[in-house]
Amino acid sequence: xxxxxxxxxxxxxxxxxxxxxxxxxxxxxxxxxxxxxxxxxxxxxxxxxxxxxxxxxxxxxxxxxxxxxxxxxxxxxxxxxxxxxxxxxxxxxxxxxxxxxxxxxxxxxxxxxxxxxxxxxxxxxxxxxxxxxxxxxxxxxxxxxxxxxxxxxxxxxxxxxxxxxxxxxxxxxxxxxxxxxxxxxxxxxxxxxxxxxxxxxxxxxxxxxxxxxxxxxxxxxxxxxxxxxxxxxxxxxxxxxxxxxxxxxxxxxxxxxxxxxxxxxxxxxxxxxxxxxxxxxxxxxxxxxxxxxxxxxxxxxxxxxxxxxxxxxxxx
Amino acid sequence: xxxxxxxxxxxxxxxxxxxxxxxxxxxxxxxxxxxxxxxxxxxxxxxxxxxxxxxxxxxxxxxxxxxxxxxxxxxxxxxxxxxxxxx
Numbered sequence: 001x002x003x004x005x006x007x008x009x010x011x012x013x014x015x016x017x018x019x020x021x022x023x024x025x026x027x028x029x030x031x032x033x034x035x036x037x038x039x040x041x042x043x044x045x046x047x048x049x050x051x052x053x054x055x056x057x058x059x060x061x062x063x064x065x066x067x068x069x070x071x072x073x074x075x076x077x078x079x080x081x082x083x084x085x086x087x088x089x090x091x092x093x094x095x096x097x098x099x100x101x102x103x104x105x106x107x108x109x110x111x112x113x114x115x116x117x118x119x120x121x122x123x124x125x126x127x128x129x130x131x132x133x134x135x136x137x138x139x140x141x142x143x144x145x146x147x148x149x150x151x152x153x154x155x156x157x158x159x160x161x162x163x164x165x166x167x168x169x170x171x172x173x174x175x176x177x178x179x180x181x182x183x184x185x186x187x188x189x190x191x192x193x194x195x196x197x198x199x200x201x202x203x204x205x206x207x208x209x210x211x212x213x214x215x216x217x218x219x220x221x222x223x224x225x226x227x228x229x230x231x232x233x234x235x236x237x238x239x240x241x242x243x244x245x246x247x248x249x250x251x252x253x254x255x256x257x258x259x260x261x262x263x264x265x266x267x268x269x270x271x272x273x274x275x276x277x278x279x280x281x282x283x284x285x286x287x288x289x290x291x292x293x294x295x296x297x298x299x300x301x302x303x304x305x306x307x308x309x310x311x312x313x314x315x316x
Numbered sequence: 317x318x319x320x321x322x323x324x325x326x327x328x329x330x331x332x333x334x335x336x337x338x339x340x341x342x343x344x345x346x347x348x349x350x351x352x353x354x355x356x357x358x359x360x361x362x363x364x365x366x367x368x369x370x371x372x373x374x375x376x377x378x379x380x381x382x383x384x385x386x387x388x389x390x391x392x393x394x395x396x397x398x399x400x401x402x403x
Binding site: 098099101102119120122123125126129147227 | 352353354357358361375378379
């Protein structure tokens with residue numbers, strides 16, 4: 001059976017993490033992923049602590065397996081949510097959208113495993129001065145906020161520098177991606193877009209359908225001029241946003257133009273004017289399935305590939 | 317002897333890929349050099365390396381990095397830290 005040291009570290013069966021997506025990392029998806037042997041992760045986004053507390057409670061109602069909470073570092077409620085995850089003794093915390101350095105010691109003291117998302121070597125080196133348990137290296141193929149480096153060149157560079165297990169993210173949706181990540185030296189994967197197209201995910205059906213319809217060139221990056229580029233499915237919103245950026249519309253007006261768009265798109269189902277955060281791998285996803293099926297298929301496909309690779313040595 | 321300012325300037329030139337003549341003590345990282353927070357972090361890692369040796373390491377805390385706006389800010393911080401170290 002496919003297993004890596006990361007599984008033991010996180011007390012999970014399969015080395016698969018579900019990205020803590022804002023609005024979509026709810027207890028329905030999180031508990032389904034954890035029950036299927038992966039690590040489900042609640043996505044805080046900019047939600048208030050009361051919402052996060054409810055999600056933790058509901059997740060624990062549905063599963064006795066480990067799960068995580070993703071802290072979005074730009075959240076206005078960040079400090080309150082950190083207090084909350086410490087109080088609730090959440091097993092794992094992942095972080096995104098910046099440098100979590102100052103919050104790591106208190107989380108570690110509470111016995112929480114801390115796994116930051118990084119997209120640069122510089123951030124990894126800084127974080128390794130503190131105690132972290134693993135690191136998620138996310139390439140620019142991923143949906144939502146993205147860095148500059150693609151997954152294929154990023155992972156081996158992070159692996160060579162990191163002293164903790166590396167989890168690969170960005171551009172992975174099947175067993176081939178998992179096997180590739182393991183080849184690059186990662187001990188596991190994190191997926192977002194693949195888990196949106198599951199029966200358990202509460203995303204609007206029309207948003208799920210847009211992912212199923214997407215082809216290889218159907219995502220784009222906006223917001224580069226604001227300093228926090230974001231990958232979404234192309235639609236009227238991304239075209240308008242890019243035109244405004246090109247015209248040199250001031251950052252404040254651009255930010256205002258984007259307010260509320262994510263919710264409208266992925267929960268409200270406004271596929272033309274909403275922000276449909278999704279990764280480049282959307283083009284590979286053709287079916288909505290239960291979480292268990294997604295995870296089982298990825299594991300058996302990766303196992304088949306690893307066996308097949310063995311035959312290339314001519315010794316089988 | 318090479319001053320702290322000259323050393324810092326050299327690191328910035330190498331990191332940003334700019335001619336030294338375009339850089340001065342008042343050069344702003346965000347406004348003049350167009351560096352974002354990740355670029356600034358990378359630059360500070362290079363500064364730390366430049367002023368570290370096997371016997372003593374320079375480590376600039378996150379909250380200090382976030383406040384660095386100009387080359388002079390970096391020079392002041394490095395000079396102050398080196399002074400404390402010598403004592």
